[in-house]
């Protein structure tokens with residue numbers, strides 16, 4: 001990389017060097033800080049680097065090149081649906097009438113924005129097969145929690161207070177048990193059978209009068225379609241529980257089938273995954289929640305409604321609502337992007353998205369299945385899980401292979417998840433990648449499997465081409481160092 005030897009911005013600092021040049025002021029100066037109350041003003045000067053504009057630009061450009069996103073290259077991070085973010089969505093989200101309105105504006109002045117949100121609600125109801133929808137939750141996990149609070153309110157309204165447990169498969173995403181816990185439930189595990197699907201006998205054993213809900217993605221986190229979904233729903237319903245759809249895997253079935261037709265009662269969607277919102281940097285997401293009729297009274301308020309006179313507004317008159325879960329309109333900009341995407345694709349187009357996502361995943365699975373262990377043999381949906389167990393015997397771990405992929409310019413797949421697969425490698429190519437990209441990726445991964453046999457060290461010591469080699473990821477998460485400290489400073 002070009003700028004790696006450039007000293008850090010603080011170390012380039014030279015006293016009185018500045019990053020702008022403007023003509024001298026010919027009016028009396030009035031510093032902005034005179035407008036700020038004295039108590040709020042800082043007492044000491046900030047220690048900022050003093051650099052030229054060019055140095056500053058090079059600094060930020062160098063930083064931006066260290067990042068990796070879908071606009072840089074293939075990003076097969078399983079479960080995350082890192083598909084291309086169409087730029088037309090960005091144009092739409094930046095329209096003044098959408099980007100520059102204020103959440104406190106009178107609803108009469110933001111009718112267009114409300115109509116867009118209302119239409120998005122209607123579209124998502126159609127896509128999921130649900131009766132009502134809220135756009136408030138800010139992400140999938142937030143949607144899970146919202147959905148569980150709705151289910152909790154439903155049981156409470158029925159004076160059914162024994163329902164303290166939420167059943168979750170052993171393959172589930174970590175947010176499922178976390179959301180259950182935050183919503184005040186106890187998570188109970190249901191096992192997977194030898195085909196990687198919910199074990200019906202085990203489900204019958206755990207579903208009882210204490211069951212509040214079952215949380216289940218479909219296809220599940222192994223990328224496999226739960227073919228017994230209707231029977232699963234019947235077992236949970238017979239026990240008096242509700243069935244929750246974790247919609248993170250919607251990219252496999254959208255426009256083909258609907259959770260509402262499979263027996264699900266509550267759904268969340270990840271608009272930043274399936275509906276092309278840019279994500280991955282911890283930026284804003286959107287996790288709308290849809291419910292069947294019986295649960296609509298408990299949805300967060302307000303709902304966005306179309307009134308009898310044809311105008312749009314808020315329905316706040318919802319006495320059984322769990323209350324507001326997010327300020328104002330939810331993450332409005334992401335909702336705008338999702339609406340633009342839905343309108344661009346149309347119903348047929350969305351169905352084609354899912355079919356192509358499934359085709360791409362099966363193509364890649366087929367290409368890799370000679371060189372890697374495939375724990376579940378059936379067709380996959382939009383993603384699949386390989387095991388690195390063959391390579392582990394040679395002393396090369398899945399982590400090593402993931403790091404080696406960085407040398408070839410790829411973001412690695414999700415690894416060591418789901419937990420039930422030894423040395424798991426979870427690959428989701430998405431529909432937006434070409435056959436050439438899939439072939440090149442397969443060639444590289446196969447090459448790595450050959451390296452594992454002939455010269456394992458190069459894989460074990462990867463990556464070789466990145467700015468930093470291997471990070472202590474646990475320490476980075478637990479004790480992040482967020483502030484630069486000049487090594488020349490003595491404290």
Ligand SMILES: *Cc1c(COP(=O)(O)O)cnc(C)c1O
Pocket residue numbers: 079080139140141142173175176217221246248249270285287
């Ligand atoms: C991404 C994901 C979630 C959580 O969604 P966020 O939007 O990241 O909060 C939940 N379940 C599954 C299967 C996921 O892939």
